[in-house]
Amino acid sequence: MLNYIWISLIILGILVAAGSDAADELGNTYRNGISLEVRFVVAKRPSPLRSAWEGTIVLSAAEFNSLYGPGSADSAVNQPAMVSVDASGRSTVTMTAGSGTPRLWAEMAKHAADPGRLAATAAPLNPEAEGNALPLRMVVEPIRFVRLKAVTAAALDYAAAAVNISIGLIGVMALWLGVMKVAGEAGLLGIITRALTPLTRRLFPDIPPDHPALASMIMNIAANMLGLNNAATPMGLKAMEELNRLNPRLGTATNAMVTFLAINTGGLVLIPATAIAVRAAAGSANPGIIIGTSIIGSGCATIAGVAASRLLQRLPRYRRQVEADHD
């Protein structure tokens, strides 16, 4: 099933991105090639030394939305701009994204040829014009394939992130595997395992009651319950490796592995540390209020997961995959 989910995420993502870009193109969301008239409030006129105008494009949100469609700007536009004139008399407008930039232009600037700086070609401003607010006719540079470009960037970024996460795990893995090895040699893990045998015998009937995988699983679940994610992952990975020693068919998940995973993804928790920390940072009057609700939520998830793993492992299609060797 993971094969289907995996390919669906990729294909669906690319199709939605292509569809969204096609819709932008058809509706011309970014007004590519269309001449727009804006109000340019001059701060500095060109001098014999510099041939550029400096100033601000000032529009109300309603005026901007009438150019680009509803929802393009949430507040009044105050976009700093520089209008430079080249030798042939053509003007180029350069707008650097900032706090006065409307939502749509900020989005466009991200995908501009020079990221963060939106460019436009404009009709020349009249140096003799009276007053400070001049009409400026300009065509903003074409913006295309925003989503497809984002998808490409995400694929490359996430591939790099995956390696960074894995490499980042080396230190904390080594630390906890070392501590666990000492606890194992000292017999502490055996004591913990024996104390919980009544529970583990029911959850993992395929695992011998004194197998080291049980100790790692117990430690992993305990760390998860306390919200100690850093400690939980190394112990969980150690547990999977030990479960794999009992695996008659390498490369295929065993029933015990799936049950263990169900407990893990259910995420049974006593102290949802991250959520509490975020609530406190957001200024909650009572960050810990979600402790009770999270225990109920994750409890239901864990029970449902364990029950589902016990039921689904009996389905012929999943049973066949582990029994094929014995035939």
Place this chain on the structure above:
Amino acid sequence: MTDVFRTIVNTVAVCAIPMMFVLFLGWGVVKKVKVYEVFVEGAKEGFTTAVRIIPYLVAMLVAIGIFRASGALDLLTRLLGPVTTLIGMPPETLAMAFMRPLSGSGSLGVMTELMKVHGPDSLIGVMASTMYGSSETTFYVLAVYFGSAGIRNTRHAVPVGLIADAAGMLAAVWVVNLLFH
């Protein structure tokens, strides 16, 4: 009550790991284990395990990255929003329910954003943080855990993980509506 909770949470967060070091390593000393030698022996497996999960994690995160960047999640949220409102689930928290199994950092971002917009103690804020606390990043766990054991055929693990997630999300919606609505 608040202060008691906060004190307990802080104490556990600060003390749990040092206490475990003291207990585990101390027990080793008592039982005359050569603690340093054994620690190093165990620690050396850390490298191979971490490196072994790289291909699994690359495959999983790239697919999730493409899906997130495409805007497909917004589309799903917009399509299903009217339906989930019927069970007392505000459409804003639907993005959370979809993001939670896919991406830990993504769902953290959704939760932070929802609290910023609606306030941490609003129904949406409490529901989003309960949903975050009620589940784990299933696909990440799937890739990393199965990766470390070299498992490619995951059998019923994906449906089991998704059933657990759905149960967690629905339970979170139910209990938050019951207590805070």
